[in-house]
Amino acid sequence: MNTNIMEFHYHFHVLRHYFECHDILEDHWKAQDTYSKNDAIVSLILFSTACYHYRRDNLVGAHKTYKKALQIAENNHDFNHLGIEKMQFITIINTQIMRILDGQKYENIQLPLTISCLQALETTYADFEFNYSLDVSDYIKHHHLMRDRTEVIESRKHAYHIRHSKQ
Numbered sequence: 028m029n030t031n032i033m034e035f036h037y038h039f040h041v042l043r044h045y046f047e048c049h050d051i052l053e054d055h056w057k058a059q060d061t062y063s064k065n066d067a068i069v070s071l072i073l074f075s076t077a078c079y080h081y082r083r084d085n086l087v088g089a090h091k092t093y094k095k096a097l098q099i100a101e102n103n104h105d106f107n108h109l110g111i112e113k114m115q116f117i118t119i120i121n122t123q124i125m126r127i128l129d130g131q132k133y134e135n136i137q138l139p140l141t142i143s144c145l146q147a148l149e150t151t152y153a154d155f156e157f158n159y160s161l162d163v164s165d166y167i168k169h170h171h172l173m174r175d176r177t178e179v180i181e182s183r184k185h186a187y188h189i190r191h192s193k194q
Contacts, residue, residue, distance in 0.1 A: 028147045032109055036138070039138065040137065040148075040157050046079050048075035052075070056068045070103065090127045093120055096120055097117065
């Protein structure tokens with residue numbers, strides 16, 4: 028199984044660092060020779076993003092993002108390379124949408140891993156174990172607010188200067 032996919036599952040199931048999950052998968056996805064916003068992996072990227080929003084009580088963002096993840100998942104056939112059982116994954120997405128609509132609080136999720144993925148994770152990570160604790164650091168829970176954004180800010184400044192120097 029691909030190292031990035033394994034790292035995603037470790038961050039998702041053990042560390043519960045959903046923002047990092049998004050980054051890991053997005054980097055992997057964009058490193059492919061060809062990629063599309065309709066690829067199966069995008070459904071997992073969106074799903075981890077929705078979990079991030081839901082845990083932070085951004086119900087509107089979570090609902091919208093789960094719906095996008097569902098649409099992509101329903102239109103893809105192959106989730107095995109992602110270590111996911113597709114039909115069970117779709118059921119989980121639908122459940123999350125219903126939980127939000129019913130006003131239920133966020134709870135950690137165990138993705139429906141294929142047997143080969145679970146075995147690979149347990150072999151690769153000695154401490155791989157599903158973490159059901161809702162306790163995470165503020166750094167993980169509010170990562171987009173607390174991370175070092177120096178690189179992003181510098182990139183935006185650079186782009187701004189390039190745009191304005193052409194005028």
